[in-house]
Amino acid sequence: MTPEEIESAVDAGMAQTVDDLKRLVVLPSVAFPGHPEAPVLEAAALTERLLRSAGLPEVRQIPVEGSFPVVFAEAPAPPGAPTVLLYSHYDVQPAGDTALWRTPPFEPTEIDGALYGRGAADDKSGLITHVSALRVFEGRFPVGIKVIVEGQEEYAGERLQEFVETNPELVRADAMVIADCGNPHVGDPALTTSLRGMAAFTVEVRTLTDPLHSGAFGGAAPDALSALMRMLTALHDDQGDVRVPGLARGVFPGESGSEETFRATAGVLDGVSLVGTGTLADRLWASYAITVTGLDVPTVMGAINAVQAVARARVTIRIPADGDSKTALDTVTAYLEKVAPWGAQVTFGDFVIGSGFQATSSGPARTAVEAAMARAFGRAPRQVGQGGSIPLVATLAEQFPEAEILLYGAEDEGAAIHAPNERVDLGELRRVIATEALFLAEYGAAAR
Known part of the structure; x- marks a missing residue:
């Protein structure tokens, strides 16, 4: 497929993408103790159906001891092509105080080009990114595909770490995409190269x-x-x-955002100062x-x-x-x-x-995703860090030191993840889906 054909297919599929994301968000799949398990299991079942709809020939749920099931999918690599692992999670944070939400947390609501609801960004947008990007190829994938979607990242992410350590061949791949982060701002493409x-x-x-x-x-x-x-x-x-x-205190080598923008995004009250010294990047990503x-x-x-x-x-x-x-x-x-x-x-x-994570090298997968992101966003991505942690990433880096690990997603600093009024910008979601589909095509073509 040409890049133009890929982008057209992404655009044509956006109505279904949004509909499927709403079907995910309506499920209160909170995997914390004390919350009902049924919605979490419903989310696992829906994840399985969505991956099947993407044309993957093998999709199944795999039990994880002491946790909710992993949904795993796989398609073999064409001759000479690499294999890409796609990761996300279907569980979400609790809603918290519902009085602080402008819309009901588990009633997905579109407002001004954004979809509001718990998990709309973190990380059901990551799951729907994978599904929608894979649908573009109608079962004829340019690379080998493995997908792993876990069900208890927000509460007990170490369970999947143990699963990966026990089943390394199941997830072995040449490149690994972790769709559980995002850009500093909507329309500002970035690859996360550092995690605290x-x-x-x-x-x-x-x-x-x-x-x-x-x-x-x-x-x-x-x-x-x-x-x-x-x-x-x-x-x-x-x-x-x-x-x-x-x-x-540490020093981050990449760009740092402005304090004015950070204050607005974080909702810092007038007259209240930020804390700490050094650049924002130093404070948020390196210290x-x-x-x-x-x-x-x-x-x-x-x-x-x-x-x-x-x-x-x-x-x-x-x-x-x-x-x-x-x-x-x-x-x-x-x-x-x-x-x-x-x-x-x-x-x-x-x-x-x-553990944290620091990307140490750039290879063909990094080159392909940078080119894909530049086309989808209309500008080259920059390198950023992330102050949060993704438990699985350090395990993957340790288990598979030869694999390239790529972190991106449709979240942004204004997405209010883990907070009331979580939302995903649907234009940003479309650009990230296009990035992933273009990346898969470019990475496969470069290898061949």
């Missing part, structure tokens, strides 16, 4: 056997919540930089970041006049691609123990770690 790793833990502080009356004991009895607050605020200096010894993501303390509505005996916090560390997650975890927990006041008893648990 992550670590997370729960810290518990105890100072008393039981809570005490704040009038009778306050002023002398050590308050566990106050102790925890002092420990957590000690993690950053007055400028907002991490001040834990051993966690140095450590520590965030308190949850607290177990009495609510304001449920508060009583008491000195607290125990308080807990959930803490997440984002780690530069060249950093070690376990070392960072040990460093931060040791620091919190050191700064705990009044001899408070400190314990840690619920540990999670994940």
Whole structure:
């Protein structure tokens, strides 16, 4: 197929693409404990049907121990052609407070060229990108195809890592496309070449056997919540930089966006300053970041006049691609123990770690995808990092060091992933689908 024929086929298929994406988004496929499993399994079944509709001759669900099934599909490579692995996930984040959504989270709604709904971007747009790009070829693929779509990335991504380590031949490929990220802004094409790793833990502080009356004991009895607050605020200096010894700030080699654009995208309130020093790229993609993501303390509505005996916090560390997650975890927990006041008893648990990723080479797949993206977007892509983590990527890089790993997608910084009012821009989705179809054709032709 010519590039013109590919782009025409993508355009002709967009109505079905949007319809299929709506069918996915309407399913509340939240794979977190406490949420119903039926919608997650429905999403797996729909994923299987969609991949079959793309002309793949082999499609099946594969059980994953302790998790939801992987949907796997495969088509053999033509003689002399390479094989490409396409990855995405069909599970989504919980909706959170539905009062903060302008449209119901699981009722996909089109507004001004965008589709709103939980998972519309992360990562059902990645899944529909693969399906729609493959449909262009009507079963006559220019390269070998493998597709793996997991069902619990948002909660327990390490389950697929274990699956890949146990079944390496199932996913072995010359190039691997991870469609679970995107561009800084709509229409601004980018390839993600750096991912921060992550670590997370729960810290518990105890100072008393039981809570005490704040009038009778306050002023002398050590308050566990106050102790925890002092420990957590000690993690950053007055400028907002991490001040834990051993966690140095890094420098990102690529372009950095403007603070004005970042403020608008992040919704930073007027008069509130950004935190940290260095360029935005340095802070977001190449340096450590520590965030308190949850607290177990009495609510304001449920508060009583008491000195607290125990308080807990959930803490997440984002780690530069060249950093070690376990070392960072040990460093931060040791620091919190050191700064705990009044001899408070400190314990840690619920540990999670994940490695980062740094692209180290450029080969024929990278060349092909850059050319495809330049045609689809009308401008050459740039190199960006991503502050988040994709647990599978580091495992693939370690297991298959010879494979080229490509990260792109239809998400953008305004897509509100993991937040209320998540959306995917449908024009951006169309350009990313065209990128993938053009890439598959160019990569196969170059090999032959």
